[in-house]
Amino acid sequence: NRRIVLASRPHGAPVPANFRLEELAIPxxxxxxxxxxxxxxxLDPYMRGxxxxxxxxxxPVEVGAVMVGGTVSRVEASQHGDYAVGDLVVNFGGWQNYSTSDGTxxxxxxxxxxxxxxxxxxxxxxxxxYMGLLEIGQPKAGETVVVAAATGAVGAIVGQIAKIKGCRVVGIAGGAEKCAYAVNELGFDAxxxxxxxxxAEQLAAACAKGIDVYYENVGGAVFDAVLPLLNTAARVPLCGLISQYNATSLPAGPDRLSMLMGTLLKKRIRMQGFIIWDDFGHRYGEFFVAMSQWIKEGKIKYREDIVQGLENAPQAxxxxxxxxxxxxxxxxxxE
Ligand code: NDP
Structure with missing residues (x-):
């Protein structure tokens, strides 16, 4: 059995030395x-937190403890009435080969x-x-929806659901290849x-009628370019701020907080943060039915970036x- 523990807390961007691979007996x-x-x-951005x-x-994960994470696992041995050897389950097993559970x-x-x-x-x-866009974003047909980290796990789905709802969708992504993928494969408008x-100029040109829904995954310089384009009564589901997760201090001035608040006030913009399981966990079943149907109908495309081997998790x-x-x-x- 192998596991990866948090060896030390990162200062800024994580480095390989913050992780340690350990060998131990199968529990x-x-x-x-x-x-x-x-x-x-x-592997998900929240792990940086x-x-x-x-x-x-x-x-937080304690120093010396196994890194947390969602897993798909196979039951290898069972003394639990509801689970048989060979069953596949989703669990929060962490960065390790084997874990045990009482079924919780x-x-x-x-x-x-x-x-x-x-x-x-x-x-x-x-x-x-699904929840951030539909519940907080409230997109309507014909509106312009902008999403950053547009080819990632969350962003790619946000944009495709917005297309299903009849919106004009503008993605923001890092590099020409990701942008081409968003338009050619995922069906984004730009x-x-x-x-x-x-x-900032390119984004303004792509959002000629302004932005009605901005699904925020990134923050920082990306949000700076989005803010002046937000329309009156725009909605901003505040999902993540990945550009800030490695930050060690506040950005350099001038302080633009009053400008942000002034814009929210004058344009009656609704910006709302959410934590998916805490706020919407009870609606997972509804989501699963809707998403399964869209996949079956070919309306949602999905791409994975699969890394081989637990030992490669830190670098990934x-x-x-x-x-x-x-x-x-x-x-x-x-396997
Ligand atoms: P992704 O698969 O989108 O991967 C992260 C992407 O973020 C990178 O590929 C990169 O895309 C982009 N990125 C990283 N650094 C920067 C930067 N400095 N500026 C701009 N873009 C950057 O991750 P997820 O889809 O899993 O997560 C997306 C967001 O959703 C995260 O902020 C995450 O924390 C949040 N989240 C929030 C949840 C909640 O309950 N609130 C639940 C799940 C996720 P690119 O190369 O295109 O820039």
Missing amino acids: AIGSGEVLLRALYLS RMSDAPSYAP GLQKLGALASPSHALGVLGMPGFTA CIDHRASDF FIGLLEGKNTGKLVVKVA
């Missing part, structure tokens, strides 16, 4: 428990095209896209490279915070 199970072998491990001991909506938080996998989809399009990121020197996670992934980042831990 034994007791009455009422199952032994789970991870097949797929999901867990590496830090700054206050957040969830407690286990979810049996239905019939999926690939088990890993339970960590992406039909799991947490897809659910986040996609702008946030690394381009004239990014570091890359996620630098935009190295295209699509949902997943580690294949075992």
Whole structure:
């Protein structure tokens, strides 16, 4: 059995030395428990928050403890009446080959095209896209929806749902290749490279009628370009701020907070943060039915970025915070 623990807390961007690979015995199970072998491990931006001991909506990983994470696992041994050897489940097994459970938080996998989809399009990121866009964003046909990290696990689904709802969709992504993918494969109306020197001008040109819904995944310079384009009564689901997760201090001045608040006031903009399971967990079933149907009808396309081997998880996670992934980042831990 192998696991990856948090060796030290990062200062700024995580580095390989913040992680440590450990070998240990396969855990034994007791009455009422199952032994789970991870097949797929999901790597997600929120893990950067867990590496830090700054206050957040969830407690940090302790130094020396196994890194947390969602997994698809196979039951290898069972002393639990509801689970048989060979069953596939979604669990929060963390960055390790084997974990045990008393059944709390286990979810049996239905019939999926690939088990890993339970960590992406039909799991947490897809659910986040669905609730944030539809509940908070309230998109209406004909409106302009902008989403950043547009080819990632959440953003790609946000844009495609907005297309289903009849909106004009403008993505923001890092680099020409990701932008071409958003337009040609995902069906977005346009996609702008946030690394381009004239990014703000290009975004304004692509949003000639302003922005009605901005689905925020990124913050920082991307939001600076979006803010002046927001229309009166725009909605801003505040999902993530990945450009800030490695920040060690506030950005340099001048302080633009009063400008932000003034814009929200004058344009009656509604900006709302959310934490998917806390706020919407009770609606997962509804999402699963809707998304399964869209996939069946070919209305939602889905791409995964699969990394082989648990030992490569730290480097892949570091890359996620630098935009190295295209699509949902997943580690294949075992066959
Ligand atoms: P992605 O698969 O989109 O991967 C992260 C992407 O973020 C990178 O590929 C990169 O895309 C982009 N990025 C990274 N750094 C920067 C930067 N400095 N400036 C601009 N873009 C950057 O991740 P997810 O889809 O899993 O997550 C997207 C967002 O959703 C995150 O902020 C995450 O924290 C949030 N989230 C929030 C949840 C909630 O409950 N509120 C639940 C799940 C996710 P590119 O190369 O295109 O720039």
